Amino acid sequence: xxxxxxxxxxxxxxxxxxxxxxxxxxxxxxxxxxxxxxxxxxxxxxxxxxxxxxxxxxxxxxxxxxxxxxxxxxxxxxxxxxxxxxxxxxxxxxxxxxxxxxxxxxxxxxxxxxxxxxxxxxxxxxxxxxxxxxxxxxxxxxxxxxxxxxxxxxxxxxxxxxxxxxxxxxxxxxxxxxxxxxxxxxxxxxxxxxxxxxxxxxxxxxxxxxxxxxxxxxxxxxxxxxxxxxxxxxxxxxxxxxxxxxxxxxxxxxxxxxxxxxxxxxxxxxxxxxxxxxxxxxxxxxxxxxxxxxxxxxxxxxxxxxxxxxxxxxxxxxxxxxxxxxxxxxxxxxxxxxxxxxxxxxxxxxxxxxxxxxxxxxxxxxxxxxxxxxxxxxxxxxxxxxxxxxxxxxxxxxxxxxxxxxxxxxxxxxxxxxxxxxxxxxxxxxxxxxxxxxxxxxxxxxxxxxxxxxxxxxxxxxxxxxxxxxxxxxxxxxxxxxxxxxxxxxxxxxxxxxxxxxxxxxxxxxxxxxxxxxxxxxxxxxxxxxxxxxxxxxxxxx
Amino acid sequence: xxxxxxxxxxxxxxxxxxxxxxxxxxxxxxxxxxxxxxxxxxxxxxxxxxxxxxxxxxxxxxxxxxxxxxxxxxxxxxxxxxxxxxxxxxxxxxxxxxxxxxxxxxxxxxxxxxxxxxxxxxxxxxxxxxxxxxxxxxxxxxxxxxxxxxxxxxxxxxxxxxxxxxxxxxxxxxxxxxxxxxxxxxxxxxxxxxxxxx
Numbered sequence: 001x002x003x004x005x006x007x008x009x010x011x012x013x014x015x016x017x018x019x020x021x022x023x024x025x026x027x028x029x030x031x032x033x034x035x036x037x038x039x040x041x042x043x044x045x046x047x048x049x050x051x052x053x054x055x056x057x058x059x060x061x062x063x064x065x066x067x068x069x070x071x072x073x074x075x076x077x078x079x080x081x082x083x084x085x086x087x088x089x090x091x092x093x094x095x096x097x098x099x100x101x102x103x104x105x106x107x108x109x110x111x112x113x114x115x116x117x118x119x120x121x122x123x124x125x126x127x128x129x130x131x132x133x134x135x136x137x138x139x140x141x142x143x144x145x146x147x148x149x150x151x152x153x154x155x156x157x158x159x160x161x162x163x164x165x166x167x168x169x170x171x172x173x174x175x176x177x178x179x180x181x182x183x184x185x186x187x188x189x190x191x192x193x194x195x196x197x198x199x200x201x202x203x204x205x206x207x208x209x210x211x212x213x214x215x216x217x218x219x220x221x222x223x224x225x226x227x228x229x230x231x232x233x234x235x236x237x238x239x240x241x242x243x244x245x246x247x248x249x250x251x252x253x254x255x256x257x258x259x260x261x262x263x264x265x266x267x268x269x270x271x272x273x274x275x276x277x278x279x280x281x282x283x284x285x286x287x288x289x290x291x292x293x294x295x296x297x298x299x300x301x302x303x304x305x306x307x308x309x310x311x312x313x314x315x316x317x318x319x320x321x322x323x324x325x326x327x328x329x330x331x332x333x334x335x336x337x338x339x340x341x342x343x344x345x346x347x348x349x350x351x352x353x354x355x356x357x358x359x360x361x362x363x364x365x366x367x368x369x370x371x372x373x374x375x376x377x378x379x380x381x382x383x384x385x386x387x388x389x390x391x392x393x394x395x396x397x398x399x400x401x402x403x404x405x406x407x408x409x410x411x412x413x414x415x416x417x418x419x420x421x422x423x424x425x426x427x428x429x430x431x432x433x434x435x436x437x438x439x440x441x442x443x444x445x446x447x448x449x450x451x452x453x454x455x456x457x458x459x460x461x462x463x464x465x466x467x468x469x470x471x472x473x474x475x476x477x478x479x480x481x482x483x484x485x486x487x488x489x490x491x492x493x494x495x496x497x498x499x500x501x502x503x504x505x506x507x508x509x510x511x512x513x514x515x516x517x518x519x520x521x522x523x524x525x526x527x528x529x530x531x532x533x534x535x536x537x538x539x540x541x542x
Numbered sequence: 543x544x545x546x547x548x549x550x551x552x553x554x555x556x557x558x559x560x561x562x563x564x565x566x567x568x569x570x571x572x573x574x575x576x577x578x579x580x581x582x583x584x585x586x587x588x589x590x591x592x593x594x595x596x597x598x599x600x601x602x603x604x605x606x607x608x609x610x611x612x613x614x615x616x617x618x619x620x621x622x623x624x625x626x627x628x629x630x631x632x633x634x635x636x637x638x639x640x641x642x643x644x645x646x647x648x649x650x651x652x653x654x655x656x657x658x659x660x661x662x663x664x665x666x667x668x669x670x671x672x673x674x675x676x677x678x679x680x681x682x683x684x685x686x687x688x689x690x691x692x693x694x695x696x697x698x699x700x701x702x703x704x705x706x707x708x709x710x711x712x713x714x715x716x717x718x719x720x721x722x723x724x725x726x727x728x729x730x731x732x733x734x735x736x737x738x739x740x
Contacts (some may be wrong), residue, residue: 048628117643127681132599194597198635227546235546240560243546244553251557253567254622264571264630268566268638272563281557317553320691321560331638334571340563403613407605474587478642481615485645490673 002336009343020418029307036309038234039162039293041077044261048300050373051436054446055528057372064301064368073337073345080164080238087166088157089438091173091222095153096431096438097521098181100514102145107507114503118496128192136191136203142419143278144184144212149531150427151286152219155242155523157222157434158293162239163230169222176218181213186308193459199267201275202256209257213250220246225432241289248281269333272324279418280320287426288355288386294433296362297377299369304361312354312447319347330404345397346529359383372450378429381457385421389414404479409492410471413464421460427455428513435520444525448516455509463502469494553586577631584632584721588663589723597681606725621690624708626731644676649724660719661696663712663714667686669702682715 007120037045048061099114113135116122123129127223138283162168182372190196196203223246227239235243256274296303303309319466325333325341363369365379392414395401432449436442443449477488519525561579588656595601608616610624617623625648630636662669665683667676684706688693693710696703703709711719 036735059607113684116677117675120677124678125680130598130679131677132602135602136599140697196596196599198601198637200602235549240549247550247553248557251561255561262569262571262635264575264633264636265627265638265667267634267636269568270565271636272550273560277557277560314552314556317556318559321556322563325639326562328638330613331607332627332629337564337568399613407640409643411640479614479617483621486671488675489643493675496675 005336005340006253013037025302029311030240032138034306035234035236036306038232038236038295040298040300041073041081042300044077044300045302045383046300047073048296048298049290050303050375050433051061052374052432052443052446052449053372057374057446061369062132064366064372081161084160084164084166085157085437088160088170091167091170091177091262092153092157092434093438094154094177095149096176096435096517098177099146099153099427099431100517101151101185102141103510104514106138106141106146107503107510109134110494111507112499113138114165114496114500118493118500127194128467133192135193136196137188139201140184140188140191140203143154143283144187147283147286147419147427150431151245151283151290152177153225153414154290154427154430154434154527155246155286156219157225157438158238158289159242162232162236162293163226164232165220165226168225172194172218172221172380173223176215176221179211181215181216183208183215184212197257199271201278201452202271206257206259208255214251216250220250236293237303237306237313238293239288240310241292242287244284245289248285249279252277252281253471265331265333267327267330268328269325269337272327272390274324276324276327277293277321280316280323282322283388283419284316284422287382287423290426291359291383291386292429294430295359295379295383295499296374298373298379298433299363299366301362301366304358308354308358312351312358315347315354316351319344319351323397325356326402329397329399330400341448342399343491346394348394352387354385354438355383355411374446374453375429378425378432379451381453382422382424382426382429385417385425389418390423392417404475405471406475408475409467411466411473411497413471416460416467417464420456421464425456428452435517439521443516444519444527445516448512451517452509454514455505455512459502459505459507459509461502463499463503466498470499546624553668557571569614573628575627575631578626578628578729578731581629581631581727582724584724585674587717588721588724590714591719591724592637594682594718595721598718600647601637603641603643603676604645604647605640605642606646607638608646608648616646619644619645620649620653622652622727624726626632629727629731642644644674647722649725649727650706651723655723655726657695657719657723660722661694661715662698664715664718665696665698665709666702669699682712682718683709684712685709 046065048058048065049062050058093209112123112129113131116131116134120131127133156167156170156173183185183204186392187208190208191203195205197205205327223243227243247422252274256270262270292309322344323341326345327336329338329342361378370380396405396411396414405414432443473487474492477483477491478485607625610620610625611617629648630638652691661683664679665673666678666715667674668678674713683696685704687707689708689710694716696709696711
């Protein structure tokens with residue numbers, strides 16, 4: 001086995017080297033943004049757009065872009081885009097409402113679990129609230145509730161825009177969302193009652209999983225139909241990420257949940273192939289698709305190197321799929337498997353580097369926009385945390401580091417940096433952009449967006465720092481045979497308490513977000529007219 | 543990129559390679575692993591206890607995979623020799639775990655063979671391990687004035703026992719304790735197939 005792997009690694013490196021030389025000679029990676037310009041109407045580049053910004057902030061943004069009033073984008077193209085938005089409004093709205101509900105449920109479950117770890121007797125008499133269940137409810141409500149609902153909702157909204165057509169077969173997605181959420185409610189109920197398949201990320205009983213599979217398939221139908229109706233020649237990079245994610249997830253979910261096949265140690269390998277790919281091949285691509293569309297859109301600047309973004313896509317697709325076994329270092333799975341995953345984890349720096357370099361060069365010289373655009377703040381922070389958590393993850397997979405961090409809270413901190421700092425923050429950014437378009441109304445209190453952002457950032461910072469240090473010390477204590485095991489438990493207590501504070505801040509941020517969302521939908525609070533914000537055909541303008 | 547065909551084909555190939563390497567090949571490699579001679583199948587009570595272990599989410603804080611002496615002092619802590627694939631022959635689903643908020647349980651039955659200790663510890667962990675942050679599982683027990691015949695009464699330290707009442711274990715608590723006691727893989731791993739060893 002080792003020889004085969006060594007040989008294939010050698011051949012792959014030679015092929016890669018040849019590819020690299022050819023790419024340099026042909027100039028494939030020279031800055032070229034032809035493909036990146038498809039998300040703009042003609043004469044629209046240079047015009048920033050942030051529906052979540054207040055009117056003053058919007059003027060400041062245009063000033064930052066150095067192009068106040070200089071742009072008159074093609075009216076027909078804007079009209080077509082407005083029609084595309086209208087076609088997906090209802091569906092997106094349903095997805096976003098579900099996302100908000102699951103976000104709140106998951107936050108409270110997570111906070112309860114966190115407090116229970118340092119106050120073990122609190123609410124100890126309630127079986128469904130015991131740590132082992134409420135922690136699992138938190139994970140599933142996020143992993144199968146908030147993240148897919150927000151991610152798929154954004155995908156449904158983005159696709160007609162990116163394909164310059166209207167959404168076809170939207171009612172399938174509606175039915176899919178209903179089935180998915182029904183399945184999720186049943187699954188969470190089962191977990192609360194103690195009915196579980198017993199594997200991390202795969203807890204929901206397989207009978208319930210059928211609902212999610214069928215629901216997911218229904219969501220995919222309009223995306224396929226819309227793709228066939230497209231009026232663009234070029235598929236933008238966000239379409240790649242979303243399309244691939246929607247294709248990968250059912251494969252993963254089916255293989256992971258098929259009953260009666262997997263056994264013992266092999267099941268552990270499959271478990272983490274699934275677990276890490278749910279992050280790497282589903283949540284990550286959805287969040288990256290969000291950033292790749294909204295970040296350039298808000299700034300009015302096409303992505304700097306489009307070729308680099310495609311390199312990032314394919315390297316992510318290849319490497320990320322194989323990193324799962326780094327969760328099993330030290331376990332009795334075949335050692336070649338662990339070595340493979342360690343190597344591919346390190347290779348993940350390539351897609352991350354490709355993305356980060358691109359983000360940096362796209363934003364360079366326009367960082368002032370971060371002050372004025374609430375959407376951009378979330379997206380840029382998410383992109384930054386993608387780089388941070390991925391690089392951290394690569395090193396965490398090394399045997400020497402993993403020996404300390406495995407089995408400790410360090411891993412929990414890392415998981416939250418990735419799923420919250422990166423994925424959730426990017427999705428928040430997308431939601432702030434999309435919602436004003438969907439409900440045809442501006443966010444009533446722009447200051448609350450700022451509050452949400454800073455509560456989230458401080459919450460995840462406290463959380464991550466506490467878990468990183470606490471987990472590291474816990475790991476060192478466990479490796480020292482001279483120290484009793486209990487020492488590795490007691491020394492984490494202050495860090496666990498700090499984690500609850502961080503989690504509390506994040507929960508507070510989500511309450512603010514949800515309240516703001518409700519106020520917007522119910523038309524509470526001040527209404528501002530926004531002539532520049534919503535495209536309306538001539539003559540209908542207020 | 544003008545067509546979705548290369549995208550779909552490429553995505554399929556990528557996940558195919560990953561699935562082949564992490565799911566299919568380990569399946570073929572491990573499917574003929576036999577249980578070591580010392581490993582006994584679970585009894586029906588132990589299997590019910592294993593279900594209870596999953597129902598209460600024990601696996602989120604306890605691993606079942608002692609590491610090699612060269613990597614970590616798991617053996618010095620009394621957690622046992624490094625596990626081999628054959629040790630998990632009867633384990634469906636696997637319960638290897640990813641956290642050690644509490645200690646590894648691969649050999650808890652060898653370390654702590656007393657059912658009274660396990661029952662009392664499940665009822666109130668802090669009665670036996672000061673400073674423990676394990677949740678109490680009082681709902682697996684009944685507190686009553688007088689035990690019925692055949693019921694197992696807990697002998698708790700006086701300061702943790704309810705005044706004037708007795709605590710009796712529900713059947714599922716007994717099953718869980720039986721499962722924990724059955725976690726004993728101290729038999730030699732030698733006769734496990736060479737292929738399955740790390």
